[in-house]
Amino acid sequence: LGLGLAVMVSDVLLFKHSSDIENFSAVTRLPGFSLSVIYFEPRVRSYRDFSGTLYPDMKPISYMDFVYAE
Amino acid sequence: MPSNAFVNFLFLLIYRHRVKHSAIFIISTLIVALFSSVMLLSNALQSEIGLTLSSQPDFIVQKMRSGKAVDTPVEWADEFRTIRGVKSALPRVFGRYFYEPNGYYFTIVGIDPFDEQTTDALEELVEDLDVKAFLSRDNMIIGSGVKRFLDQYRYTDYFDFRPPHGSREKVYIYETFPEESNIVSNDTIIMEADLAKRILGIDEEMSTDIVLYVPNELERDNVMVKMILMHYDIRVIRKNEIEKAYKNLFNYKGGVFLLLYMIVLMTFVLILYQRYSMISSADKKEIGILRAVGWSIKDVIKLKVLESFLVALLAFGLGLLIAYLYVFMFNAPMLGSVFYGYSNLPADIKLGRTIDFGMLSMLFLFFIVPFVSAVLVPVWKIAVVDPVEAMK
Numbered sequence: 016l017g018l019g020l021a022v023m024v025s026d027v028l029l030f031k032h033s034s035d036i037e038n039f040s041a042v043t044r045l046p047g048f049s050l051s052v053i054y055f056e057p058r059v060r061s062y063r064d065f066s067g068t069l070y071p072d073m074k075p076i077s078y079m080d081f082v083y084a085e
Numbered sequence: 086m087p088s089n090a091f092v093n094f095l096f097l098l099i100y101r102h103r104v105k106h107s108a109i110f111i112i113s114t115l116i117v118a119l120f121s122s123v124m125l126l127s128n129a130l131q132s133e134i135g136l137t138l139s140s141q142p143d144f145i146v147q148k149m150r151s152g153k154a155v156d157t158p159v160e161w162a163d164e165f166r167t168i169r170g171v172k173s174a175l176p177r178v179f180g181r182y183f184y185e186p187n188g189y190y191f192t193i194v195g196i197d198p199f200d201e202q203t204t205d206a207l208e209e210l211v212e213d214l215d216v217k218a219f220l221s222r223d224n225m226i227i228g229s230g231v232k233r234f235l236d237q238y239r240y241t242d243y244f245d246f247r248p249p250h251g252s253r254e255k256v257y258i259y260e261t262f263p264e265e266s267n268i269v270s271n272d273t274i275i276m277e278a279d280l281a282k283r284i285l286g287i288d289e290e291m292s293t294d295i296v297l298y299v300p301n302e303l304e305r306d307n308v309m310v311k312m313i314l315m316h317y318d319i320r321v322i323r324k325n326e327i328e329k330a331y332k333n334l335f336n337y338k339g340g341v342f343l344l345l346y347m348i349v350l351m352t353f354v355l356i357l358y359q360r361y362s363m364i365s366s367a368d369k370k371e372i373g374i375l376r377a378v379g380w381s382i383k384d385v386i387k388l389k390v391l392e393s394f395l396v397a398l399l400a401f402g403l404g405l406l407i408a409y410l411y412v413f414m415f416n417a418p419m420l421g422s423v424f425y426g427y428s429n430l431p432a433d434i435k436l437g438r439t440i441d442f443g444m445l446s447m448l449f450l451f452f453i454v455p456f457v458s459a460v461l462v463p464v465w466k467i468a469v470v471d472p473v474e475a476m477k
Contacts, residue, residue, distance in 0.1 A: 019406045030438035035266035040137040041206035042275065043194045044177060044296055046327055047137060049271040051426040058181060058192055082423055083334040
């Protein structure tokens with residue numbers, strides 16, 4: 016167990032982070048993950064289109080709202 | 086410092102009570118593994134999201150109509166560029182392309198191949214990228230999820246997009262993004278901006294929104310006011326608003342976190358209850374004998390506390406190791422789907438190794454302290470009674 020934990024810590028410390036994520040977001044200039052959500056949910060979470068703000072209606076349930084709190 | 090004889094006796098005691106300890110050990114390991122998995126996954130995602138935020142523009146300008154974001158004129162970028170302090174203002178093109186037959190969609194991003202930041206980052210991201218060859222015909226670079234999807238439908242070389250006005254756009258697959266970037270690129274297709282506009286049905290002189298870079302922090306408020314004065318029907322999103330929104334994603338108000346907290350709490354209460362009621366007559370007798378042969382109350386309490394502490398420590402270590410292997414080696418099957426979603430293209434996400442040691446110490450304290458204290462009270466209750474009474 017001790018050996019396993021030591022390997023775990025060294026794996027974290029020696030892990031070389033790839034710059035692919037930074038490069039990709041520098042290309043797209045979009046934040047956030049490539050969430051696998053249904054079409055009605057926002058793909059880029061912080062850019063809601065505020066469609067229900069002026070004309071409140073029954074909004075479809077956003078599954079990710081249960082996972083992530085804003 | 087406990088003597089060798091004390092330590093020997095302690096391990097003998099644990100070995101003797103191994104059956105009694107094993108149930109608690111297994112439950113505790115599972116609790117720690119479950120809770121650590123969520124924490125490790127959440128920390129790793131938080132760290133990855135931090136990487137995506139670093140290269141974000143300082144402002145995003147969206148044109149609003151009837152409370153909805155609509156396409157923004159490209160010429161606004163030229164207007165915003167004239168504001169003092171604005172380093173660059175770029176129209177951005179992105180949107181979702183819905184694939185009718187099975188209800189999946191791709192995220193299409195249009196790029197400007199003559200923008201230095203874009204081409205530099207793209208060249209680093211895609212090995213052997215030849216920008217001239219990429220622009221020589223209608224090409225696209227796709228994420229791994231899109232690649233798997235297209236392969237499944239035998240689109241190995243190109244894909245026929247159907248723009249809203251009914252024509253067809255044949256776009257060739259130029260390259261696939263590396264799997265390390267799957268967390269952000271899985272469902273994404275990158276192509277030249279004009280082509281993306283044709284596929285997404287955006288007019289040539291329009292864009293999805295406009296992004297601005299304002300390097301001097303002191304000038305940002307002023308730039309924002311000037312933009313609003315230029316166009317009253319806009320919404321300006323600041324970089325720090327986005328950062329705040331994404332940081333808040335991982336607070337502990339989320340339903341899943343709450344649910345897991347409740348499960349952990351309930352199980353812990355059960356363990357504590359079991360621990361309280363587990364002082365059997367044999368345990369009483371054992372403590373009575375120890376007291377009769379000259380052990381002080383302090384020694385007995387120390388022995389029992391250390392016994393529980395060792396069991397809890399081993400359970401914590403093993404639980405943490407299981408969680409680490411589950412999250413980083415096996416890419417968190419099932420639990421990962423909760424965080425990434427599973428309604429669109431399936432994602433095979435590899436997370437960067439990140440451990441927040443502050444979080445681990447908090448978890449350690451919240452686990453060990455109730456565990457050990459649950460034993461302390463009943464042991465103390467028995468240890469203080471007369472040895473003869475305890476052995477009866």
